[in-house]
Amino acid sequence: MHLRALLLFSLLAFSPFLTHAAPRSCLVVGISDGDTLTARCGRTGAYERVKVRIAAIDAPEKAQPYGQRSRQALSSLCFSETALISEVDTDRYGRTVADVSCNGEDVGSRMVSEGWAWVYDYNNIVTKRGGGLFKLEAKARAQHRGLWADAKPTPPWDWRRREHNSRPNGFFF
Numbered sequence: 001m002h003l004r005a006l007l008l009f010s011l012l013a014f015s016p017f018l019t020h021a022a023p024r025s026c027l028v029v030g031i032s033d034g035d036t037l038t039a040r041c042g043r044t045g046a047y048e049r050v051k052v053r054i055a056a057i058d059a060p061e062k063a064q065p066y067g068q069r070s071r072q073a074l075s076s077l078c079f080s081e082t083a084l085i086s087e088v089d090t091d092r093y094g095r096t097v098a099d100v101s102c103n104g105e106d107v108g109s110r111m112v113s114e115g116w117a118w119v120y121d122y123n124n125i126v127t128k129r130g131g132g133l134f135k136l137e138a139k140a141r142a143q144h145r146g147l148w149a150d151a152k153p154t155p156p157w158d159w160r161r162r163e164h165n166s167r168p169n170g171f172f173f
Contacts, residue, residue: 023086026050028078028102034059034070034116036095039083053095055088056133057108058120064159066147070116073146077110078102088125097122112136115146118155 030038035054042048059074060067081102089097100107111117113136119126126133140148147153154162 023084024050026083026085028081028083031071031075031079033062033067034074034111037074037078037083037100039085041085050085051095052085052100053091053097054108054111055097055099056120056122056126056129057111057117058156059111059117060147060153060156061159061163064154064156065150066116066153070111070147073114073116074107074111077105077107083107089123109133109136113140113145115140115143115148120157 024041026039026041028037029040029049032038032051035057037052037054039050039052040047041050059070062068062071078100084101085096086099087096088099091097108117109132112119112133119133119137121127140146
């Protein structure tokens with residue numbers, strides 16, 4: 001009987017279907033740019049600072065056109081607010097990639113619908129979820145909202161690549 005319970009536990013613990021951790025309620029204490037925030041999670045005396053990259057979006061970099069406006073938009077949504085953070089992954093920089101909601105509103109959807117971020121279909125997350133963000137992006141683009149006021153805004157992935165290639169030795173920062 002114990003062997004069967006141990007086997008069941010092992011299967012559940014390492015199941016590829018259990019990829020999401022339980023959502024965490026955290027206080028947003030910093031905004032880096034339009035798709036990255038810092039949150040303080042845990043209880044008094046045992047806080048943990050967590051750098052969070054919002055899943056499924058990519059916002060302009062701070063030094064890029066619309067970068068500061070995008071950062072301000074995220075700040076107005078979440079700074080000093082309690083956020084519900086649902087971890088999806090960890091990126092190559094060690095940041096938590098997560099779905100985030102502030103005041104009951106999905107932050108990624110809001111940033112895209114207001115035109116302050118592009119859809120970033122990392123590992124086909126957006127496609128697997130039904131592609132609703134693509135519709136929000138198309139609507140923001142058609143209405144010339146946010147960065148779509150520019151006839152041809154530069155996506156952040158192109159801007160980063162151009163910046164990287166223009167620096168001596170390829171250093172970005």
